[in-house]
Amino acid sequence: MIQQIIFAIVTFASFGFATKQFLKIRRNVLLGKDKDISDQPGERWKNVFLIAFGQKKMFKRWIPAVLHLFIYVAFLFTQIELVEILVDGFFGTHRFFAEPLGALYTAAISSIELLSVGAFFATLIFLIRRNLLAIPRFQMDEMTGFPKFDGNMILILEIILLIGVFSMNGADKVLQNMGADHYHMTGNFAVSTWLGPLLFGGMSEATLVGVERFGWWLHIMTVFAFLNYLPISKHLHIMLAFPNTYFAKLQPKGEMENMTEIMNEVKSMMGLIEADPDAPMDDLPEFGSNDVMNLDWKNVLGAYTCTECGRCTSVCPANITGKKLSPRKVMMDVRDRATEIGKKLDSGDMQWVKEELRAEATMLTKENFDDGKSLFDYISNEELHACTTCNACVEACPVLINPLDIILKMRRYEILTLSAGPGDWLPLFTSMENSGSVWQLPDARDKWAEEATSQN
Amino acid sequence: MAKEYKIPTMAEMAAAEKTPEVLFWVGCAGSFDSRAQKVSVAFTKILNEAEVEFAILGKEESCTGDPARRAGNEFVFQMVALQNIETLNLYNVKKIVATCPHCFNVLKNEYPALGGNYEVMHHTQFLQSLINEGRIKLKDGGTFDGKKITYHDSCYLGRANGVYEAPRSVLQNLDNDLVEMQRSKTTGLCCGAGGAQMFKEDEPGKKRINIERTEEALETGAEIVAVNCPFCLTMMSDGIKAKEKQESVMVYDLAELILEKM
Numbered sequence: 187m188i189q190q191i192i193f194a195i196v197t198f199a200s201f202g203f204a205t206k207q208f209l210k211i212r213r214n215v216l217l218g219k220d221k222d223i224s225d226q227p228g229e230r231w232k233n234v235f236l237i238a239f240g241q242k243k244m245f246k247r248w249i250p251a252v253l254h255l256f257i258y259v260a261f262l263f264t265q266i267e268l269v270e271i272l273v274d275g276f277f278g279t280h281r282f283f284a285e286p287l288g289a290l291y292t293a294a295i296s297s298i299e300l301l302s303v304g305a306f307f308a309t310l311i312f313l314i315r316r317n318l319l320a321i322p323r324f325q326m327d328e329m330t331g332f333p334k335f336d337g338n339m340i341l342i343l344e345i346i347l348l349i350g351v352f353s354m355n356g357a358d359k360v361l362q363n364m365g366a367d368h369y370h371m372t373g374n375f376a377v378s379t380w381l382g383p384l385l386f387g388g389m390s391e392a393t394l395v396g397v398e399r400f401g402w403w404l405h406i407m408t409v410f411a412f413l414n415y416l417p418i419s420k421h422l423h424i425m426l427a428f429p430n431t432y433f434a435k436l437q438p439k440g441e442m443e444n445m446t447e448i449m450n451e452v453k454s455m456m457g458l459i460e461a462d463p464d465a466p467m468d469d470l471p472e473f474g475s476n477d478v479m480n481l482d483w484k485n486v487l488g489a490y491t492c493t494e495c496g497r498c499t500s501v502c503p504a505n506i507t508g509k510k511l512s513p514r515k516v517m518m519d520v521r522d523r524a525t526e527i528g529k530k531l532d533s534g535d536m537q538w539v540k541e542e543l544r545a546e547a548t549m550l551t552k553e554n555f556d557d558g559k560s561l562f563d564y565i566s567n568e569e570l571h572a573c574t575t576c577n578a579c580v581e582a583c584p585v586l587i588n589p590l591d592i593i594l595k596m597r598r599y600e601i602l603t604l605s606a607g608p609g610d611w612l613p614l615f616t617s618m619e620n621s622g623s624v625w626q627l628p629d630a631r632d633k634w635a636e637e638a639t640s641q642n
Numbered sequence: 643m644a645k646e647y648k649i650p651t652m653a654e655m656a657a658a659e660k661t662p663e664v665l666f667w668v669g670c671a672g673s674f675d676s677r678a679q680k681v682s683v684a685f686t687k688i689l690n691e692a693e694v695e696f697a698i699l700g701k702e703e704s705c706t707g708d709p710a711r712r713a714g715n716e717f718v719f720q721m722v723a724l725q726n727i728e729t730l731n732l733y734n735v736k737k738i739v740a741t742c743p744h745c746f747n748v749l750k751n752e753y754p755a756l757g758g759n760y761e762v763m764h765h766t767q768f769l770q771s772l773i774n775e776g777r778i779k780l781k782d783g784g785t786f787d788g789k790k791i792t793y794h795d796s797c798y799l800g801r802a803n804g805v806y807e808a809p810r811s812v813l814q815n816l817d818n819d820l821v822e823m824q825r826s827k828t829t830g831l832c833c834g835a836g837g838a839q840m841f842k843e844d845e846p847g848k849k850r851i852n853i854e855r856t857e858e859a860l861e862t863g864a865e866i867v868a869v870n871c872p873f874c875l876t877m878m879s880d881g882i883k884a885k886e887k888q889e890s891v892m893v894y895d896l897a898e899l900i901l902e903k904m
Contacts, residue, residue: 246829437751438747438750438751438802438803438804439801439802439803439804440747440751440798440801440802440803441747441751441752441802442711442712442752444752444755444756445716445720448716448717448720449720449724449755449756452717452720452721452724453720453724456721456724456725456728458724458728473716474714501829501831503831503832503834503851503854503855504845504847504851506831506851506854507834507847507848507849507850507851507853507854508846508847508848508849509844509845509846509847510845510846510847511845568845568846571842571845572844572845572847573837574797574832574834574835574836574837574839574851575712575797575836575837576797576801576832576836576837577797577801577802578797578801578829578831578832580801581801581828581829582829594712594714597712597713597714598714598716599714600714601713601714601715602714602715602716602717607713607714608713608842608843610841610842610843611713611715611838611841611842613841614709614710614713614838614841615710615713615715615718618704618705618707618709618710618718618721618722619718619721619722622703622704622705622722622725623670623673623674623704623705624670624671624705624709624840624841625670625674627674629674630701631668631673631674631700631701631703632649632651632673632698632700632701633673634668634672634673634674634679634682634683635649635668635682635686635698635700638647638649638682638683638686639647639648639649641647
């Protein structure tokens with residue numbers, strides 16, 4: 187009975203705290219601008235099934251793909267066992283589904299066990315890859331400090347979880363064989379039927395019950411710890427990969443979003459349309475993005491979805507040739523900035539209200555927020571200027587994150603709002619504006635044709 | 643060449659009350675860059691030979707706006723783009739072929755939002771259809787026969803628009819061995835020119851991107867690097883020169899290779 191009460195308290199506390207954290211992530215994502223993404227649901231679901239569920243893009247690199255698949259499928263299947271743990275925990279039952287499901291139960295637990303063994307070795311190999319093998323994408327500047335700890339932390343939690351699963355099932359099997367009370371026969375589990383006796387054979391019944399309970403509690407506590415660690419971890423991708431693939435861009439990768447407000451202004455300048463007299467007269471119009479609030483929410487969702495695998499950066503031509511740009515860092519920066527803004531909003535501290543609004547403001551909101559910082563404090567111009575817009579990062583992402591979209595929006599801010607940017611580009615712009623060509627040249631545009639045909 | 647080689651303009655066509663089958667979009671590089679001009683000449687010769695009724699805009703053509711848009715300058719992009727759309731719509735243009743994948747991408751994907759709707763093809767796709775329809779006859783024997791070719795995917799034809807097979811299928815018609823580079827198709831490495839990089843100095847780094855790509859091309863042992871983009875043409879040619887291989891390795895646009903076999 188005491189176990190049940192403790193279990194109920196821990197479960198509710200854990201879900202309650204996690205919910206609060208997840209709602210904050212949702213709030214941070216929605217710091218981004220509204221954007222309606224509801225077209226072509228069929229295509230979008232197809233992406234969810236192929237890319238998120240089916241992990242299609244992971245298989246571009248098959249070694250990590252196979253290892254990752256083991257952990258992923260084991261994780262999905264373990265949820266079945268988790269349902270039973272919750273039922274047993276609340277009602278004080280033991281292996282509630284064993285009797286009603288019979289052979290099906292044995293088969294389900296056996297497959298979980300086999301997958302877990304796969305996941306165990308995959309996790310060990312991942313730890314080795316991350317820490318011992320010098321795989322470049324795990325060794326870059328942005329992968330020091332918390333990101334490095336985070337990557338290992340998840341893998342260690344995974345191993346603890348598996349220790350829990352096998353202590354629980356193994357001790358249970360030995361107890362079953364001893365005919366211990368309460369531990370009814372469940373049929374042979376693929377792994378613990380032999381692993382149990384091997385590890386725990388010869389122990390007393392009391393010790394075995396202790397081991398079984400330890401495994402059971404370790405399992406569920408690790409799950410709860412994991413659930414509450416997720417919101418601050420790169421591992422959020424296990425959830426956000428699904429919405430992120432659903433909302434991914436469906437147009438050709440080369441297509442940049444049109445800026446309607448500028449198009450209309452140029453159209454009215456050219457006399458193609460009447461200037462809209464009702465258009466708001468903004469003294470200092472802002473174009474492009476310098477912060478999370480003027481990115482789309484979809485960009486921020488991508489940032490929280492990123493699991494820092496670094497496939498984008500490892501194929502980036504700028505990064506490969508030693509430039510400062512790393513698409514992964516761009517995503518991490520957007521996420522860290524969104525988290526920073528979220529924390530400041532949570533503080534409610536009126537010092538973060540825009541100075542000119544501070545007198546009238548009654549509370550701190552994302553609309554009146556200004557902490558004197560921006561995304562440019564995280565992402566330097568040098569990084570933005572190194573991009574060749576080649577889409578290699580976009581193509582490489584296993585969960586359809588688009589770092590290029592953010593880079594281009596920040597370039598727009600730099601050029602259009604700050605009137606800055608590389609000096610080399612000024613002659614380009616001037617020439618395009620004056621002569622309609624990228625180079626300012628004295629020759630006529632069709633001189634090549636005249637010369638070529640004059641030899642007839 | 644037996645027939646008279648002609649490059650008519652849309653204005654001349656309109657004056658003669660004729661509508662060409664297709665508009666050839668030449669682009670800034672194809673018009674002004676001395677190396678890319680040769681590609682324009684080669685492509686128009688093929689069009690003449692295949693008896694395709696085509697025209698160019700000539701002096702009425704402007705930059706599509708690609709580098710300005712990618713640099714972040716939407717104002718300049720809109721100015722040139724809207725001007726082009728005015729011109730194209732005035733001539734009631736329905737179908738466009740471009741030898742530059744940057745022009746192709748903007749015309750095809752970005753002009754519709756501004757009011758310019760056309761059927762747009764890249765010249766490698768156009769060449770493929772001419773070959774498939776039997777409008778281009780390839781002869782046996784040619785200067786390049788038997789030479790090993792490697793094909794460099796441009797970002798704006800490849801990843802940006804998913805066109806990987808058309809250029810390869812065109813190359814299959816040549817009497818050459820096609821060898822792929824380590825990174826090709828979806829994982830093809832950029833030449834370094836896109837995103838308006840062509841018009842600025844590199845950011846500080848260890849290496850130029852075109853050198854990285856050239857080294858990869860040289861590793862294949864190919865004697866010809868085939869490209870589909872005037873900027874890749876410049877970047878790869880510069881890379882080959884930097885590696886002092888210009889005597890043994892040549893960089894050609896697909897159109898030039900096809901013309902050589904006609």
